[in-house]
Structures are given as structure tokens and as C-alpha cells.
Amino acid sequence: MQLFDAVTLGEPRLTRDGYLVADAKIARTGIQLYAGKEVDPENKAGFRDKAVVRVFRPEAEVFSTDALASFAHRPVTNDHPAEAVSASNWKAHSVGMTGNEIARDGDFIRVPMVVMDQAAIADWKAGKRELSCGYESKIVFDAGTTPTGEAYDAIQTDIRGNHLAIVARGRAGSECRIGDQGAPETGEPKAPVHQGDRRMSLKTITVDGLPVETTDAGIAAIEKMRGLLTVSDKALADEKAAHEKTKADKDAEAAKKDVEIEDLKKKVVDGAALDALVADRAAVVTKAKALDANVVTDGKSNAEIKRAVLGDSVRDKSEAYVDAAWDLKVADAKDDTVRQAIRSQDHSINASDAWNDNVFASAGVTQLKKGA
Known part of the structure; x- marks a missing residue:
């Protein structure tokens, strides 16, 4: 299964030949949000129509020797191509290449990279700063809780890199990007995030039967609120049931007393x-x-x-x-x-x-x- 992540280029620089060189965080551990059709397109686990699937990437999988090695010498692309990159099509998609000094940086994978295509470098200068990994992996639909207490729906294993895409918004977040500042050689200010770029990364989630476009962070917030509402609804239902039971008990007690009073009346002889x-x-x-x-x-x-x-x-x-x-x-x-x-x-x-x-x-x- 091919999936995509996103990160940002760090400390980039332009070489004398105009190439963009950077040492970037490109992937991380933890939970990332996917649409159901991304992780379960054939609906084998019943997740295809789910708006958000929480996929956990364990530390042992992200930093395994094979996973790290798979991100060396990978093609860099400008946005994700519609197909996996291979020897037969790399010339059509590649705008650069990753290096081979793959390392762990906290919860992230850090790789050296170079962008050699002028159009891709121009997009970076205009504010297209984040990175998204294209890779293959296995999805194990086994819900659980991370060591830090976060709930997830599935686990990602056997991660193998295919390419690294420059994107406007990436799934891994703003930390996975090509630098925070403009290129020092040009003195450019920090590039703004264009509204057009933001629209490219929006996801659609259904809320009360209505489709809503939002970011991954927005979807996470909505899902959290849904969980809180579910808990609140259950607490309200439990309180209502307890109230109804108390009322029924009181009614039964009153009825019992009425019967006792009637019995006493029958036993009382009038004057x-x-x-x-x-x-x-x-x-x-x-x-x-x-x-x-x-x-x-x-x-x-x-x-x-x-x-x-x-x-x-x-x-x-x-x-x-x-x-x-x-x-x-x-x-x-x-x-x-x-x-x-x-x-x-x-x-x-x-x-x-x-x-x-x-x-x-x-x-x-x-x-x-x-x-x-």
C-alpha cells in the first residue's frame, strides 16, 4: 500500500549552481490521520467510508534499519505523482534526490536532499515548503492505545520509502519542511502560506450529515469533540435513567401507602x-x-x-x-x-x-x- 507523509526542509541553501540543498526531517513516529479510502480502499476492514482513520507508527517500525535505509537515494518530486516512482518514470517525475546519510532526529527521520529543478526551486521560494514521503507499508487494523495514551485504529508496519515530494501542506505537519526562512543568498523573507496552497490540503469530513472541508488538525479536533459529545450523551442518558428509576420507586412507595391506608380505613368502625x-x-x-x-x-x-x-x-x-x-x-x-x-x-x-x-x-x- 502506497501512502504519503509530509515534513519540512530545514536550513536550506542555494549552491553556486542554483541548486537547493537541505537537511530535512521527512517522517515521524506517532499517530497520523488518513481518510478511510487511503488505508482501506477495498473496504476489507470496513474503514473505506470512514472520514478519519488514526494510524499509529511505532518507533520500532519508523526507525528500523530497513525503513531508514529505504529513504536513501530516493527521487524528490514536486507534489506526489499519480504513480510510484521507478527507473521507468523517474525522469518524468524527479526534481532532485535524497542522500544516503539517513539519521534519527528525536521522533523524526532526517535526510540530506537536493532539489535541482528550477521550477521546483521557484515554488519553494514562493512558499511551498513542506515535504511528504511517498512510501509503501502494511496496515494492521488492530485498535489500541499508544504508550502516551492516544487511541488509534490501525498500526503501520514494514515502511519502505519510494520518493519525497515537495508539497504545500503535508500530513506530518509543519516541522517536516524545507527550512523556516527564505534562502540566505537572496535575503528573501519568510514565505507566506498562500490560500491556494491551503485549499489543496483540505480534507472533507461529514458532520451531522453535512460535508465540511478542514485540515488534518481540524479533523482531529472534530473527532475529539465527537468523543466528548458521546461521553456527555451517555452521562445524560444515565442520569435520566436514574431519575426515572427514582421516580418509579417513589410512585410505587406512594401506591403502597395508599393501599395500606385503604386497608386501615376498612378496619376502622365508624361511630x-x-x-x-x-x-x-x-x-x-x-x-x-x-x-x-x-x-x-x-x-x-x-x-x-x-x-x-x-x-x-x-x-x-x-x-x-x-x-x-x-x-x-x-x-x-x-x-x-x-x-x-x-x-x-x-x-x-x-x-x-x-x-x-x-x-x-x-x-x-x-x-x-x-x-x-
Whole structure:
């Protein structure tokens, strides 16, 4: 696979014959950005349509003996040709040559070079200062993180130089260039970067469905912002989910309390019903004591009191039968002893009106009459 990098010429000078001589940084380690179609044109790894692919160039690959040696005696071209440079076409593309004293300079490869073509030298004087390596390499699509913590999508290996191009903007950055100042022989000022040159190096990236033209640095910034937005969106989604869960838990707790309140309401007897129960209880106890002074009423229900008074005759009878037998027994209690006992148990009876029908009615005795 043939790829292109870029650097700049350093400390250039013009010889007596007009040639441009320089010792330049031409390639570096670290991560460089490529379009997906550059590194995966056949889409074997699914990267062809990706706007930016982060390719890591390990130090061991960039500075390997074979990689360094491959950049010696390489043709220098003015921009990248559409084909790899070889013996069959070098005359058509070459404007100069690299030397053989290839060396490491920090994170860069440094090579001596000479530009011999007048038109290429004129372009350099006009501000075309950066360099871009044309080389072949293997791309291993294996995502990971560099020793300094930078994420990458693929690794570049087996780097072999083919040519060195003079370009307006190069991928390796402004450090890979032919000098920072004009040629000392002419006294030219530092060459400006022309807008036309900038447009030549722009890349297109899709942002929210819209194509945007920007530089490699701009693409890197956009990708970083995309990553931050993804993290932010996830944090927002997590916070929303937590809020929804808290709300659901509170709703469930409120519903549970509502059910408990309803259950408590069902267990609470209203005042009128309570009065009726007390009156009924008092009547049963009063009548029972009148019929059987020794009957035990404490701790017993009304039904149990009635059965105790009625005795064995109702042992196996139903509650309805017991209630009917009770009513009959109370109705038949006509002797004065019974009346007197009933009167003595019901403290609401007035002594002057002992036989008032209403008094007996309040005690549940409906068949007794005055003078009976």
C-alpha cells in the first residue's frame, strides 16, 4: 500500500549552481490521520467510508534499519505523482534526490536532499515548503492505545520509502519542511502560506450529515469533540435513567401507602356502628344476667353468652337457631324476678317508670307488657 507523509526542509541553501540543498526531517513516529479510502480502499476492514482513520507508527517500525535505509537515494518530486516512482518514470517525475546519510532526529527521520529543478526551486521560494514521503507499508487494523495514551485504529508496519515530494501542506505537519526562512543568498523573507496552497490540503469530513472541508488538525479536533459529545450523551442518558428509576420507586412507595391506608380505613368502625355494637353487647349481658345470675360474660362473645345461658339444648345448633331460642327465652321470662333483675342491670331505667315499654324495648325485650 502506497501512502504519503509530509515534513519540512530545514536550513536550506542555494549552491553556486542554483541548486537547493537541505537537511530535512521527512517522517515521524506517532499517530497520523488518513481518510478511510487511503488505508482501506477495498473496504476489507470496513474503514473505506470512514472520514478519519488514526494510524499509529511505532518507533520500532519508523526507525528500523530497513525503513531508514529505504529513504536513501530516493527521487524528490514536486507534489506526489499519480504513480510510484521507478527507473521507468523517474525522469518524468524527479526534481532532485535524497542522500544516503539517513539519521534519527528525536521522533523524526532526517535526510540530506537536493532539489535541482528550477521550477521546483521557484515554488519553494514562493512558499511551498513542506515535504511528504511517498512510501509503501502494511496496515494492521488492530485498535489500541499508544504508550502516551492516544487511541488509534490501525498500526503501520514494514515502511519502505519510494520518493519525497515537495508539497504545500503535508500530513506530518509543519516541522517536516524545507527550512523556516527564505534562502540566505537572496535575503528573501519568510514565505507566506498562500490560500491556494491551503485549499489543496483540505480534507472533507461529514458532520451531522453535512460535508465540511478542514485540515488534518481540524479533523482531529472534530473527532475529539465527537468523543466528548458521546461521553456527555451517555452521562445524560444515565442520569435520566436514574431519575426515572427514582421516580418509579417513589410512585410505587406512594401506591403502597395508599393501599395500606385503604386497608386501615376498612378496619376502622365508624361511630354509629360502634354505638350499636356497645348497645347490643350491653343488652345481651343484661338479659343473660337476668336469666342466669351465675353466667360468665367477661371475655366471651355474644353468641358464646347466649349458648351458656341456653345450655345443652343448643350445643350442636346453628347460630340462627341459637338466636331464635334466645329471643324466645327472653320473651318467656315474665316473672317478676326476671323483670327485677333486668331492671337492676339496666341503670337507665327510672324507678317511677319501671315497666315502661320503651325501657324493655331498649333492652331487646319486645313481648313484655306492663302488669304482665
